[in-house]
Amino acid sequence: MTIFGILIPFLGTCLGGACVLMIKRKIKPSAEKALLGFSAGVMTAASVWSLIIPAVEQSAHLGKLAFLPALIGFFLGIGLLPAVDKLLPRVKMDKTQMLVFAVTVHNIPEGMAVGAVFAGYLSPNGGVTLADALALSIGIAIQNFPEGAVISIPVYAESKKKGKSFFASVLSGVVEPIAAVITIALFGILSPALPYLLAFAAGAMIYVVVEELIPEASLGTHNNYSTFAFAFGFAVMMVLDIVF
Template sequence: MMNQIIAYFETLDPVLAAFYATLFTWGLTALGASLVFFFKKMNRMLFDGMLGFTGGVMVAASFWSLLAPGIEMSPGEGFEKTIPAVVGFGLGALFIFGLDKILPHLHVNFNTTEKEGIKTPWHKSILLVLAITLHNIPEGLAVGVLFGGAAAGFEGASIAGAVALAIGIGLQNFPEGFAVAMPLRGQGFSRRKSFNYGQLSAIVEPVAAVLGAWAVMTFQPILPYALSFAAGAMIFVVVEEVVPESQQSKYTDVSTLGFIGGFMVMMTLDVGLG
């Protein structure tokens, strides 16, 4: 089954392949958000474990799917070979840092007084959706860049690796949809409205994926930088948002074990398929 999926993606235009792959990740976000129709409240221990899982997947994907291939395909030897990875990684982190300072948002599990970005009277629900949307920008970009690099024939980038990355991101998107929808339900929103906001948080992924694939196909020499850029953006999100969100209650050990589990799952997917 998996071989058939990979073979199918190999026949597609890379931009279209990236779009389809991130429609899958968006769909799993919607599936997670749909839990709001079946549960009245959120189990905090399970929620923190899923947040930890999300962080583990993102960290593992940053290395196995992005940084390692980016370094492998970089020219030169020794320190020279790491230059694209270092530059791209730093720029990716700075990009999300800039968005974090500008885009109004509120992290899950934080009080309204702890909202970030420019001051705005926007409702807490909008700020929660924007926070998860910020998570999803580097994820969509990473999938698109990897599909573009594989199609361009760069050593270290493969369609199988891109599919593995999409599967891993999809798995951790499931709790992200849940993470938006359930708190909104707790604030008094209807189930339908909570679901709509939850799934909407991932709409940016197909857009970022298409842009990433197009950029790499058009400007092929930027691929090592682009892979590392996506990795830096993802690591920034994990350290600045995902991990702190998972450490706000008494279930810190559960979230830590979730992180380890997510790392193991993503590493297995990437090495096994890529």
């Protein structure tokens, strides 16, 4: 059941990525702008509700300094991609590569969260039931569905290759079960770092949103499409994060 539980979020990503397989025609420019806006909204909401708020909550024992791990992790995440460009000048990422990278980074702490709750279930004194652990996995899987589509559809819009687009989505999600297994094995060591990693992933995602997605979605005409799509993506992810 533990193996099945840690694979559930990965399945959600794969199902979302499979949405690209149902596309029959070339994506229109207006639809592409809307998808970019939707992606930006989903990533912004996920950064706040899935990453930053949990990072602060997990640091509640610090009292009024509970914001500190989230603050440190967030700015380290913001600085990650510019630092990669500076330190590795030959590694230049376009917007879709940055999108895949940011979502992949975001999935690592989510996988660690799943691993942590299953570590609590496996521990005799963990106080976590199987139902609790599965509920978290299913909730993250539901959140991962739009994230899988957020990866595969923009990649398809650029490459026009469905197989490559679906694989990019799968690749971004496969880190979750890997991170979960590592967390279960090294729970005592990795658990204190989770708030920093959550906020770090949020910073990387916000950087991509501000630096790449929003400017790209705002070019030319159809700006209203991207704006309303951003609001819709933000609202969908916010509801999923809070409900599940």
